Amino acid sequence: MTFGYTQCPDICPTTLSLLKSLREQWERDGIEFPQVVLVSVDPGRDPPSMLARYVAAFDPAFLGITGDEAQLQQLARGLGAAYRRYDGQDPRHYSVDHSTDLYLIDPAGRLRSRFPQPLAPEALAREIRSLIGASAVPRTAVSAM
Numbered sequence: 001m002t003f004g005y006t007q008c009p010d011i012c013p014t015t016l017s018l019l020k021s022l023r024e025q026w027e028r029d030g031i032e033f034p035q036v037v038l039v040s041v042d043p044g045r046d047p048p049s050m051l052a053r054y055v056a057a058f059d060p061a062f063l064g065i066t067g068d069e070a071q072l073q074q075l076a077r078g079l080g081a082a083y084r085r086y087d088g089q090d091p092r093h094y095s096v097d098h099s100t101d102l103y104l105i106d107p108a109g110r111l112r113s114r115f116p117q118p119l120a121p122e123a124l125a126r127e128i129r130s131l132i133g134a135s136a137v138p139r140t141a142v143s144a145m
Contacts, residue, residue: 001103003081005042006054011100011117012038016058019102022125023059034104034128039075040066041083041098079103079111104131 004012016038023033038055040046043066046054051064066072076083081099088094102115102124112131115124 001037001039001079001105002101003039003041003076003083003098005040005096005098006046006050007042008096008098013058015100015102015117015119016055016062018119018121018124019062020059022121023061025125031129034132036062038062038064039072040064041072041076042066042085042096043068043072080114104128 002012002015004015006012016036019036023036026033036055036059038051040051046064046066048064048066051066055062055064067075072083075081076099081101081103083096083098086095086097100117102119103111104113104115106112113127115127
């Protein structure tokens with residue numbers, strides 16, 4: 001999971017591109033990659049349909065979610081993330097600062113690990129594999145067990 005928004009000029013597209021590359025590599029190796037989720041902290045400009053198109057442009061397997069301000073604040077606080085909107089003179093043009101970390105959440109909804117930027121692809125892949133353990137075994141090996 002990562003926080004961002006569709007109009008982010010730098011970190012969001014870079015992070016999603018990296019995650020796409022990692023997912024493709026794991027798929028070639030027959031390993032199931034964790035679900036990638038982008039949480040938009042800009043629900044005013046990122047309605048669900050736009051968010052879905054944005055993440056699908058990186059990888060159709062990625063999910064984009066958002067919520068109202070109270071929901072976003074609760075999720076961000078629970079993970080130790082932060083974001084802040086900076087209004088400009090034109091209410092349609094503003095920027096949003098947001099945490100750039102990746103958050104590995106287990107199936108029970110618990111935070112397993114937090115990965116700060118800059119993300120080193122090989123180290124990130126190794127760490128994720130070590131944290132998810134048995135589920136990082138190639139699919140063919142799992143089905144043979």
